[in-house]
Structures are given as structure tokens and as C-alpha cells.
Amino acid sequence: MAGPYPEVQGGGSLILAWQVRNRRVLVVGGGDVAAGRILNLLNADALLTIIAPLPLHPEIQYRLTTHASRVAHIPRKFEPSDLDDPSIAMVLTAVDDPEASTRIYTLCKEKRIPVNVADVPPECDFYFGSTHRDGPLQIMVSTNGNGPKLASLVRKQIARSLPPNIGDAIAKVGQLRKKLRRIAPTQQEGPKRMQWMSKVCETWSFQELCDMTDEDMEALLGFYGPNAVPSLQQLRYGEQPDTFGYDGSFGWSCVI
Ligand SMILES: C[C@@]1(CC(=O)O)C2=NC(=C\c3[nH]c(c(CCC(=O)O)c3CC(=O)O)Cc3[nH]c(c(CC(=O)O)c3CCC(=O)O)/C=C3\N/C(=C\2)[C@@H](CCC(=O)O)[C@]3(C)CC(=O)O)/[C@H]1CCC(=O)O
Ligand SMILES: NC(=O)c1ccc[n+]([C@@H]2O[C@H](COP(=O)([O-])OP(=O)(O)OC[C@H]3O[C@@H](n4cnc5c(N)ncnc54)[C@H](O)[C@@H]3O)[C@@H](O)[C@H]2O)c1
Numbered sequence: 362m363a364g365p366y367p368e369v370q371g372g373g374s375l376i377l378a379w380q381v382r383n384r385r386v387l388v389v390g391g392g393d394v395a396a397g398r399i400l401n402l403l404n405a406d407a408l409l410t411i412i413a414p415l416p417l418h419p420e421i422q423y424r425l426t427t428h429a430s431r432v433a434h435i436p437r438k439f440e441p442s443d444l445d446d447p448s449i450a451m452v453l454t455a456v457d458d459p460e461a462s463t464r465i466y467t468l469c470k471e472k473r474i475p476v477n478v479a480d481v482p483p484e485c486d487f488y489f490g491s492t493h494r495d496g497p498l499q500i501m502v503s504t505n506g507n508g509p510k511l512a513s514l515v516r517k518q519i520a521r522s523l524p525p526n527i528g529d530a531i532a533k534v535g536q537l538r539k540k541l542r543r544i545a546p547t548q549q550e551g552p553k554r555m556q557w558m559s560k561v562c563e564t565w566s567f568q569e570l571c572d573m574t575d576e577d578m579e580a581l582l583g584f585y586g587p588n589a590v591p592s593l594q595q596l597r598y599g600e601q602p603d604t605f606g607y608d609g610s611f612g613w614s615c616v617i
Contacts, residue, residue: 374488374505381407384450389439389465391417394455394479399424402453403431404494410446412439413456444468455479482506491516496528497535530570534562537578544582553588560590569593 386402388395391413399421402409409432411421417434425432435443439461444452452469454462454476466484469476478484490501491512502516524530538558545554561581565573572593573581580596594600 372505374503376501376503378499379405379487381405381450383408385410385446385448387412387443387449387452388455389413389443389452389461390455390457390479391415391421392455392457393418395453396420396424398453398455398479398489399432401489401492403428407431407450409433410435410443410449412437412443414438439465441468444472444474449474452476453479493520493523495523497531498528524567526567526571530567533570533573533578534558537561537573537581540578540582541585545585554585557585557588557590564590565593 381402382405384407386407386409388398388402388409388411391411395411395413396418399409399411403424411417411425411432411434413421413434413436415436417425421434425434439454439456441464452465452474454465456462459481462478462481462484466476466478466481475486476484477487477489479489482488488503488506490503491509492502493500493516500516500519502512502519504512504515541554541558562570569592577593577596581591584591591600
């Protein structure tokens, strides 16, 4: 019988947004797949060491010039001592040599470094997925090893169904949340802050969020104190919004 809590569906992955900003990631290989991994890593502001003999894929060569301060290249095959640097947070291999891959994987496990060996699921601590990016929005589709091509098709279908301005809307919400934290910084205010932010997101359309100017933002923040959320119309044309009472719980109740 179904209980009151969400059903556990084992066999999945733990989907996370791993923060590798300014952390060192070792990429072994300099071909097509490595080029894709390097783009993912630079999108996450990582520091990269690429180990691969010349010639490199032209895209990698290009990244070496455009991101010289973030990307180092060692032009030779992998050596076990490459893993001696204690600052290495993660290893990604994309080499056309399965024995070398397995050796690297085993060494990483000895050193407890998380590793992905492209296309070898048993040698992956984590899988890559098919990703869509629009500013601060990232969507990853995983089929948990069942069908990478299908992951790519599902991702494209999801991307087509999104509002075109969703990335901008999220960026605006990010700015608003930052400003709100400045005027309401304390931990005690957390529940009120979260409730108010949720109400803004529910009340305003994505387009309205995108259209919000700095002046609109300042004016909107003026309604945080009385715990009200005007529409963009009300904000710009001075009409009075409804206020909603805050009863101390995480939810909210309307007082009309
Ligand atoms: C999503 C994506 C991300 C990325 O890697 O960037 C990704 N593979 C992509 C493409 C792709 N890979 C393959 C094809 C050929 C068609 C086909 O075989 O279906 C295509 C299609 C194409 O190229 O369009 C071949 C393949 N891949 C794996 C195996 C081994 C196996 O299954 O045993 C084989 C068979 C090799 C063989 O048969 O010899 C394994 C993995 N590939 C994964 C990720 C992980 C699981 C993700 C998931 O299940 O969701 C996992 C487990 C490990 C990992 O590498 O992390 C990227 C799409 C990016 C995009 O377009 O958006
Ligand atoms: N996930 C995916 O989307 C996907 C797609 C195609 C292939 N693959 C797999 O990924 C792997 C790499 O594919 P690719 O298309 O990038 O291959 P590739 O042939 O383009 O590149 C391989 C690279 O590895 C380098 N290399 C080989 N041995 C090395 C070693 N010991 N140390 C350092 N570098 C070494 C080569 O110099 C070359 O730069 C293959 O095993 C392939 O099966 C994955």
C-alpha cells in the first residue's frame, strides 16, 4: 500500500549541480569527447590540466588560447604521477585506449578521486548527461546509461518547450533575491523572505520578470516590509496590491 511519503525508486542516479569553480580537474585525452568535456568544465569555471599528446583537437587548441589562465596542457600520454597533485578534484578520461582507461580508473580509486571514463559505465563514479543551457538555467537529462542518444533527443524536446526568455527571467530573480538579502539579511527573516520570493515568482509572468527594470526592482522591494506583492501593472501605475498576512509558518495565507 502506498504510504504518505514519496515512493523510493531505486536504480537512479543522485543528480547534483557539482561546484568545480576554481578547482583543478584533470582531463586525459585530446580528441572529440575531451573537447566536449572541456567546454562543460569551462562553463563551470573549473581549472583544467589536459594530458594528451599532440596533435590536439582544434577546439581544444582554441580553448588553450582563449582560456590560457584556466587551461594547462601537458603534451604527452598519462603517467601515474599526474595524480600526485593533491588539489585534483576530479578526473575525466576520453582516450581511445581501454587499457590506459582502466589503469587511470584504478589509480583514481586508490586515491579516492572521483572519475568518469567516457563510455565505460563500470568505470564511472558519475555519468555525464545531455545538457541544455540558457544563462543561469541548466537542465540535464540522464537515462542512467540506457540510451544516451535518447537523452539528447529528450533534452532537445524539453528545450523546444521552454519559454524563450526563461534564462533572463531567472537572472532577474537572482538579482532580486540578492537585493532582498541585503535589506532582510537575518536568519530569522528566512521564512518571510522565502514566502515573499515564492509569491513574486508565482504572481509575475516570465516576461514580466524579464521586463523588470532596476527602478521596478527597488519599488517592488519596498513592498517586502508590508509583505505584499503587487503586479507589475500595480507597481508601475501606483495601484494598491492586496496584502497577505504572515502567520509565522512557511506557507502563506491571504488577507483580502
Ligand atoms: C549524454 C551524453 C553526454 C556526454 O557524454 O557528453 C552521453 N553520451 C552521449 C552521446 C552518445 N554516446 C554514445 C552514442 C552512440 C549511440 C548510442 O550508443 O546510443 C551517443 C549519441 C551521439 O553521439 O549522438 C555511445 C555510448 N555512450 C555510452 C556507451 C557505453 C554503454 O552504454 O555501455 C556507449 C556505447 C558505445 C558502444 O556501443 O561501443 C555511455 C555513456 N554515455 C553517457 C553520456 C553516459 C550515460 C548518459 C545517459 O544514459 O543518459 C555514459 C553511461 C557514461 C558517460 O560517458 O558519462 C552524450 C549526448 C550529448 C548530447 O548530444 O546532448
Ligand atoms: N560519450 C560520448 O559521447 C562518446 C562519443 C564517442 C566516443 N566516445 C568514447 O570516448 C573515447 C574517446 O573518444 P574520442 O572520439 O574523443 O577519441 P579520439 O580518437 O578523437 O581521441 C582520443 C584522444 O586520446 C589521446 N590518448 C590516447 N591514449 C592516451 C593516453 N594514454 N594518455 C593521454 N591521452 C591519450 C589521443 O592522443 C587522442 O587525443 C573513446 O573511448 C570513445 O569510445 C564517447
